[in-house]
Amino acid sequence: MEKIPNRAWFKPKTFGYGASPASWQGWLATAIFVVVFLAATLSLRGVGRWIADGVLLAGFVALVYAKTDGEWRWRGL
Template sequence: MGKISNRAWFKPKTFGFGASPASWQGWLATAIFVVVFIAATLSLRGLGQWIADGVLLAGFVALVYAKTDGEWRWRGL
């Protein structure tokens, strides 16, 4: 198994708040998140769906924040 790179997976957005994928790892993480989020949303109902979606979203945001090169701040026009 290869060593995990410390290179940033995401870069801060040019405008607005947040980050966007900057490497194949970032794109893969985003694609996996979307697939798992949709699967959880379609397979669960009621409160369980909301809890699962919230946990998935919080985990993904934490990953993106940890793997972003630079800080998250509002970048206006």
């Protein structure tokens, strides 16, 4: 049985630092993050909002980093 390659969901940006979606899975993960982040931000108050936003953001950044093909580094002109 042939192994199916693990295709990256995100690719390193051409300019700057970070990654951008490169597959439908990456776009779906980004869309879900935006919806959940907005829902948490609009529904929570006080310190709970900041904690939820921080946890969601850290989780999304970890997912993007794990699913990026290549390294994150500054890419300039």
